[in-house]
Amino acid sequence: MITLTNRSKPVNRKKMTFLESIYIWNTFIGMMITLKHFFKKKVTYQYPEQTRPYSPVFRGVQILNRDEEGRERCTACGLCAVACPAEAITMEAAERLPGEENLYREEKYAAKYEINMLRCIFCGFCEEACPKDAIYLSETHAPAAYNRKNFIYNKQDLLIPNPKTQPEEYAQAKGLREINKKKK
Amino acid sequence: MADQPLVKVTIDNITIEVPAGTTILNAARKIGGDVAPPTMCYYSKLEDSGGKCRTCLVEVSKGSDKDPRPMPKLVASCRTAVMDGMEVKNITSQRVITARKGVVEFLLINHPLDCPICDQAGECDLQDLSYGHGEEGTRTEFRRRTFEKHTLGNQIQLHMTRCILCYRCVLVADQLTKTRQHGVLDRGDRAEIATYIEKSLDNDFIGNVIDVCPVGALTDRTFRFKNRVWFTKPVDAHRNCSKCCGEVRLWMRGDEVFRVTTRRDIWNEVATASDGKTGWICNECRFEKKKVSDWVIEGPTKVNRKSVISANKYVAATKPDEFLEEVMKGVKPRFMLDIHNESEVNEPELRLDLIDGPAHSNDFKIADEAHNKKLLNGSE
Numbered sequence: 001m002i003t004l005t006n007r008s009k010p011v012n013r014k015k016m017t018f019l020e021s022i023y024i025w026n027t028f029i030g031m032m033i034t035l036k037h038f039f040k041k042k043v044t045y046q047y048p049e050q051t052r053p054y055s056p057v058f059r060g061v062q063i064l065n066r067d068e069e070g071r072e073r074c075t076a077c078g079l080c081a082v083a084c085p086a087e088a089i090t091m092e093a094a095e096r097l098p099g100e101e102n103l104y105r106e107e108k109y110a111a112k113y114e115i116n117m118l119r120c121i122f123c124g125f126c127e128e129a130c131p132k133d134a135i136y137l138s139e140t141h142a143p144a145a146y147n148r149k150n151f152i153y154n155k156q157d158l159l160i161p162n163p164k165t166q167p168e169e170y171a172q173a174k175g176l177r178e179i180n181k182k183k184k
Numbered sequence: 185m186a187d188q189p190l191v192k193v194t195i196d197n198i199t200i201e202v203p204a205g206t207t208i209l210n211a212a213r214k215i216g217g218d219v220a221p222p223t224m225c226y227y228s229k230l231e232d233s234g235g236k237c238r239t240c241l242v243e244v245s246k247g248s249d250k251d252p253r254p255m256p257k258l259v260a261s262c263r264t265a266v267m268d269g270m271e272v273k274n275i276t277s278q279r280v281i282t283a284r285k286g287v288v289e290f291l292l293i294n295h296p297l298d299c300p301i302c303d304q305a306g307e308c309d310l311q312d313l314s315y316g317h318g319e320e321g322t323r324t325e326f327r328r329r330t331f332e333k334h335t336l337g338n339q340i341q342l343h344m345t346r347c348i349l350c351y352r353c354v355l356v357a358d359q360l361t362k363t364r365q366h367g368v369l370d371r372g373d374r375a376e377i378a379t380y381i382e383k384s385l386d387n388d389f390i391g392n393v394i395d396v397c398p399v400g401a402l403t404d405r406t407f408r409f410k411n412r413v414w415f416t417k418p419v420d421a422h423r424n425c426s427k428c429c430g431e432v433r434l435w436m437r438g439d440e441v442f443r444v445t446t447r448r449d450i451w452n453e454v455a456t457a458s459d460g461k462t463g464w465i466c467n468e469c470r471f472e473k474k475k476v477s478d479w480v481i482e483g484p485t486k487v488n489r490k491s492v493i494s495a496n497k498y499v500a501a502t503k504p505d506e507f508l509e510e511v512m513k514g515v516k517p518r519f520m521l522d523i524h525n526e527s528e529v530n531e532p533e534l535r536l537d538l539i540d541g542p543a544h545s546n547d548f549k550i551a552d553e554a555h556n557k558k559l560l561n562g563s564e
Binding site: 077079082097107108112116118131148154 | 523530548551
């Protein structure tokens with residue numbers, strides 16, 4: 001017989017003695033193994049009270065970045081969409097009107113920006129392709145939802161809070177990030 | 185050309201016979217492939233073009249059979265005629281490769297590198313050239329030259345900051361339209377393409393300056409910011425036009441015609457039309473015929489596999505049959521998502537192709553209202 005490992009044992013077909021057939025000794029061995037695990041370090045996390053630390057390269061739900069003045073960085077160049085292997089990203093561009101300089105960083109901006117999270121595979125290619133530091137994969141999961149339509153994220157869902165007009169929300173989002181960092 | 189004697193020229197160890205008087209560049213283009221030097225200013229369809237950008241520099245290692253001395257300096261292949269027995273080195277010469285790197289650096293010295301917002305990105309000769317032959321980083325720390333952007337006429341957008349002064353557009357205006365109203369003003373660093381005293385250009389063929397421009401300096405204002413070229417689908421189409429050949433390339437999204445351009449050949453120049461003339465198209469075809477019903481569509485354009493325009497285009501793919509209903513014996517599947525009900529992109533109420541210039545926030549307000557109405561109706 002060809003064995004794959006040298007640990008395999010032929011089946012012992014000898015008739016058991018009386019002492020063996022009441023299994024006391026074998027039961028004891030089994031219980032000892034169970035008992036040993038009581039004193040080992042626990043591998044489970046008591047989620048939601050306790051969360052697992054994420055890897056620093058964890059790729060979560062996307063965010064659209066703003067610059068320090070609160071202007072949207074995205075110029076709808078389409079590189080994220082063309083890099084996306086799942087074709088999850090779509091956008092429509094518009095020209096910045098005079099007076100909108102405080103909203104958009106450059107003369108062209110994304111009027112519509114959508115990520116279909118049903119398609120997204122969190123590969124991070126969009127972040128890598130972006131020449132404007134506009135899209136990042138954050139450290140949070142994409143939340144679950146009951147409806148498929150809730151997985152179509154538009155620009156408002158993705159944009160980070162504006163540090164100028166929503167300083168509290170911005171600080172909160174930033175604080176969460178720092179708390180998470182400290183936990184690690 | 186038949187009565188002209190043929191001369192033998194060897195380019196990158198490939199020997200070819202061409203009529204005397206042919207330039208090295210055209211001889212190399214006859215061989216084709218990587219042997220042909222890249223060009224930024226030379227345009228075979230325009231007389232007297234070339235000799236300005238220096239990207240087509242080649243090394244002549246043997247002048248001719250009669251005078252076998254090598255030429256001391258690299259020569260511009262678009263302006264140098266071949267001699268019998270000439271030996272030319274293009275990609276086999278390290279000198280040429282280094283020199284071309286330098287030329288790219290010079291061309292980019294004042295280029296703003298705003299490819300993310302430039303409509304030419306994806307089909308830009310300078311982009312291809314700098315990716316293929318240039319260095320990765322920049323060494324200059326000086327401020328780049330800047331100009332105010334303005335529109336030539338109503339439909340041509342001029343970004344002078346992106347211009348590399350190849351003079352192709354000036355030659356188009358000179359040779360195609362009898363009345364030239366724009367040219368290069370000022371000199372050196374301050375030289376710029378401009379219309380004389382802001383005269384609007386109303387010639388029928390002036391739109392062709394957009395197609396000859398190797399960079400994004402002259403772009404179509406009716407296509408401005410509408411979409412990236414690689415998301416639009418190119419199809420070849422034609423119509424009966426009294427002014428031009430009417431053979432064009434449409435750049436479409438669904439049934440919307442976003443842009444109309446001339447057809448291009450393998451050198452990214454305007455292709456020859458079926459009547460044997462160069463396929464320049466008139467402004468009416470280019471700017472005003474933005475409906476599918478205006479055109480007879482011949483079929484999708486064959487796009488080079490290496491081009492970004494070929495991305496996400498599934499030419500041979502067939503749509504699979506919807507089998508769910510059949511399997512479920514006529515019961516329509518529930519909980520399916522029609523992306524068009526939810527997505528705000530490509531709203532039927534907002535026809536980007538029918539807007540003259542670039543879309544603005546007020547255009548998108550209409551689409552937003554329509555979308556909100558649809559959501560309300562959906563939830564009832």
